[in-house]
Amino acid sequence: MSKRIEWLDGMKGLACICVVLHHFLLAFLPATYYGDISISKFSNGFDVKMAQSPIAFFINGNYMVALFCLINALVLSLKVIGLQNKEEISNIFIKRYPRLMLPIAPVVLLVYLMLRFGWFCHLEIVPVTQSPWLSYYYLEKVGFGRCIESLFVTTWYTKDSTFSNAFWMLGQLLFGSYLAIVLSTFAWRINRKALGIIYLFCAVLYVRVNTLHLAFVLGVLLAYCFREWKGMFGRPWIGALCLVIGIFLDGYPSGVQPTNVYRFLNCLPNIILSYQFWHIIGAFFTVYGIWNLSVCQRVLKCNVFQFLGRISYAVYIIHIPLIFSASCYVFGKFVARGSGYLYSVIGTFAFSMVMILLMAYFYHRYVETVCEKILSITMKKVS
Numbered sequence: 001m002s003k004r005i006e007w008l009d010g011m012k013g014l015a016c017i018c019v020v021l022h023h024f025l026l027a028f029l030p031a032t033y034y035g036d037i038s039i040s041k042f043s044n045g046f047d048v049k050m051a052q053s054p055i056a057f058f059i060n061g062n063y064m065v066a067l068f069c070l071i072n073a074l075v076l077s078l079k080v081i082g083l084q085n086k087e088e089i090s091n092i093f094i095k096r097y098p099r100l101m102l103p104i105a106p107v108v109l110l111v112y113l114m115l116r117f118g119w120f121c122h123l124e125i126v127p128v129t130q131s132p133w134l135s136y137y138y139l140e141k142v143g144f145g146r147c148i149e150s151l152f153v154t155t156w157y158t159k160d161s162t163f164s165n166a167f168w169m170l171g172q173l174l175f176g177s178y179l180a181i182v183l184s185t186f187a188w189r190i191n192r193k194a195l196g197i198i199y200l201f202c203a204v205l206y207v208r209v210n211t212l213h214l215a216f217v218l219g220v221l222l223a224y225c226f227r228e229w230k231g232m233f234g235r236p237w238i239g240a241l242c243l244v245i246g247i248f249l250d251g252y253p254s255g256v257q258p259t260n261v262y263r264f265l266n267c268l269p270n271i272i273l274s275y276q277f278w279h280i281i282g283a284f285f286t287v288y289g290i291w292n293l294s295v296c297q298r299v300l301k302c303n304v305f306q307f308l309g310r311i312s313y314a315v316y317i318i319h320i321p322l323i324f325s326a327s328c329y330v331f332g333k334f335v336a337r338g339s340g341y342l343y344s345v346i347g348t349f350a351f352s353m354v355m356i357l358l359m360a361y362f363y364h365r366y367v368e369t370v371c372e373k374i375l376s377i378t379m380k381k382v383s
Helices: 006-028 046-050 054-059 061-081 086-117 122-129 144-157 165-186 192-208 213-228 236-250 261-265 274-291 294-300 303-310 312-336 341-382
Strands: none
Touching (some): 006 054, 006 061, 006 122, 006 274, 006 303, 006 312, 006 341, 054 236, 061 165, 061 213, 061 274, 086 144, 086 165, 086 312, 086 341, 122 312, 144 165, 165 192, 165 213, 165 312, 236 294, 274 294, 303 312
């Protein structure tokens, strides 16, 4: 079994927190995404400028999702490629779906109840925030049958966002994981030329069909390179260069057509989703760059980032309902008291991060851990 690379866990945790920040800004400072001056909350249009600024990569949620997927593929591939007992691959394959599905069941049930009893507060503050995103979700009650359908089918096959806007990615995470597992097993026996052709074919295929599965292919490729060509790693100057390239590509705007330096990247055919392609390529360069920079790895290995890595899945699946309910409620109270808009945003952000991290900790400890135990017991009984 391959030794776990701890800094990857820290990087996954950091990426998940940045996704939360992205969604928070979509709700309360929407011009940072849409680049629309009519909804700007800064007198100098600072939030509009951030919509296509290279330094705004850390609030680019689409990039962070691509990074999250690539890291998941990389971790899975390192595990599969390093298997001593090849028969374990079936357990890894079978456990992937329930491992992702079981923890979202309480969130689906909670959102069902929140919709039924009117516990969401986002529509009341839409006239103040002017966020189009806030007005898209949690608009009407759903039946319990919809919960079952979403939990077992539509979340994974149709990018269903009924119960959380963040759930659209889970289907790609599931089937991308299966893709990563299969591609990793090829490394056991197939020669390098044949393997290269397979990886190249998959990369071209997923560029064409515009899915995040390209990130999983590149994650597998990185894992294979680490196994076969360790001389590619541990080169600081290459790492620094790749990290700069990655950060630049990661800043490519998602919600607005770029008019600055990024306009030169609008050279792809119309059939290819530009921002997704550049974010996936940027994620590849970012991870490879950090893999060559020991100082960055040491930072990501610290206790704070390791903690965030452990609760990252819990953070991802619970933060949307919390933002649409508790965060919006607190923001409304700040505004009603006469606090300035930006002061209200700052206060709400501080409250939201504490709430989300605290809830995610308990969710990880008492829901995810229990689900994992149930899964392990079930697997032992059926094996």
